[in-house]
Amino acid sequence: MADMMKIRARLKDGVTEVKVLMIHPMETGRRINDVGETVPAHFIQMVTATLNGKTVLEAQWGTGISKNPYLTFRLRGASLGDKLAVSWVDNKGATNAIEGVVEGS
Amino acid sequence: MNRRSILKSCAAVISLLALVPLHALAAAWNRQAFESDKVEGALQGLGVTGDESSPEIEIIAPQMAENGAIIQIEVISRIPGTEAISILAEKNPTPLIANFMFSNGAEPYLITRIKMAETADLKVIVKANDKYYSASRRIEVAVGGCG
Numbered sequence: 218m219a220d221m222m223k224i225r226a227r228l229k230d231g232v233t234e235v236k237v238l239m240i241h242p243m244e245t246g247r248r249i250n251d252v253g254e255t256v257p258a259h260f261i262q263m264v265t266a267t268l269n270g271k272t273v274l275e276a277q278w279g280t281g282i283s284k285n286p287y288l289t290f291r292l293r294g295a296s297l298g299d300k301l302a303v304s305w306v307d308n309k310g311a312t313n314a315i316e317g318v319v320e321g322s
Numbered sequence: 323m324n325r326r327s328i329l330k331s332c333a334a335v336i337s338l339l340a341l342v343p344l345h346a347l348a349a350a351w352n353r354q355a356f357e358s359d360k361v362e363g364a365l366q367g368l369g370v371t372g373d374e375s376s377p378e379i380e381i382i383a384p385q386m387a388e389n390g391a392i393i394q395i396e397v398i399s400r401i402p403g404t405e406a407i408s409i410l411a412e413k414n415p416t417p418l419i420a421n422f423m424f425s426n427g428a429e430p431y432l433i434t435r436i437k438m439a440e441t442a443d444l445k446v447i448v449k450a451n452d453k454y455y456s457a458s459r460r461i462e463v464a465v466g467g468c469g
Contacts, residue, residue, distance in 0.1 A: 232429070245437075245468060247415065262351040266428075273428040275349070279356040281411060281419030281437050281468070283392045289433035290422075308351075 224317035226301050233295040233319050235266070237288045237303050245280035261286060261305045268292060269300050295319050356418050361410055361445065364418035368408055370447055370454045376401060379448055379457035390438045391467025397432050399448045399455075404430035406449040413442035414468055439468035 223238040239261065246258025258280060266274040274290050295301075297319055304314035355367025365373075382396035397407055407430060408421045419436050430448070438444070443458045 245415075247468065262356075268426065271426050273424070273426045275423045275425075277349070277352055277356070277421045279416055279418050279420065281409075281414050281416070283435040283437055283467075287394075287433070287435050289396075289431075291429040291431045292427050293429060294427040 221313050222303070222315035224301065224303055224315045226295070226317050226319045227322045228295060228297055228319050229322040231293065233292040233299075235290050235292065235301060235303075235317075237266075237315075239264075239286045239288075239305060239313070241284070241286060241305075241307065243280065243282055243284045243286065247280075258308060261307045263306045264288070264303065265305075266290065266301065266303045268295055270302075297321055352421065355421070357416060358418065359416055361412055361417045364410060364416075365447070368418070368421065368447070370408075370449075373447055373454040373456040376448065376455035376457060379446055379455060381444060381446055381457055381459040383444060383459055383461055385460075386462040386464065387438065388464050389467060390440070390463040390465055392435050393438055393461060393463075393467075394433065394435050395444065397446055399430035399450070401430070401448055401450045401455055403450040404448050407432065408447040408449075409434075409436065410445045410447070411436065411438045411442055412445060414439045417445075437467040438463045439466045 221240040226233050226235045241261050242259055244256050244259040248256045250256050260280050261278050264276040299319040301317045306312045355364045358364040378400040380398040387393045406423045409419045410417045422432055424430055441462045443460050445458045448455045
């Protein structure tokens with residue numbers, strides 16, 4: 218399941234830039250497929266990021282985030298080797314998570 | 323089962339229960355705001371009672387997007403005490419795209435990719451010290467991406 222997400226965290230000049238890629242269809246519930254059926258909504262609703270177990274970012278998403286969501290965020294006060302974790306929950310209750318460590322640039 | 327083992331198993335159940343609510347305590351998905359088909363309804367769902375336009379919010383986005391299904395946007399808030407950044411596309415079937423809440427050293431900054439149904443204003447709402455600030459940016463969309 219870890220291949221469904223990617224994470225990279227780089228510390229430079231006191232700021233850690235975290236880049237996350239998630240693999241998810243992000244279906245709006247309005248798309249009509251090739252055989253004329255409406256594809257049911259299937260999208261990530263909540264994303265949580267933690268640094269050494271402490272929440273740093275909580276996001277709620279609707280259907281307007283693009284397929285295979287991409288996110289960059291920045292942290293102050295993180296150190297090399299600190300542990301980052303990002304997890305998501307979608308509207309069907311499925312979840313996924315990935316861990317990464319803060320690296321030098 | 324004697325009294326001691328009952329107590330023990332109760333303690334085990336209680337400690338399990340204590341772990342579960344940690345997740346449940348995290349704010350539930352804001353259905354009212356995300357399912358609203360109007361900007362006003364979405365803002366109401368978010369609890370935004372009125373917002374003041376601010377030059378301290380920067381939105382970096384293409385002026386013209388070929389493909390409305392993938393538009394990369396960057397949002398920076400320079401308002402001290404920024405707690406949350408919400409993103410809305412005014413003409414999307416459900417305008418509220420995302421609400422980001424920052425804590426414990428996270429900077430009020432993000433890059434993400436969004437869908438836009440048609441040419442419209444992208445609106446950003448920043449919550450700081452229980453007040454709301456906003457900025458808008460028009461994005462021309464050649465082919466809508468909200469199917």
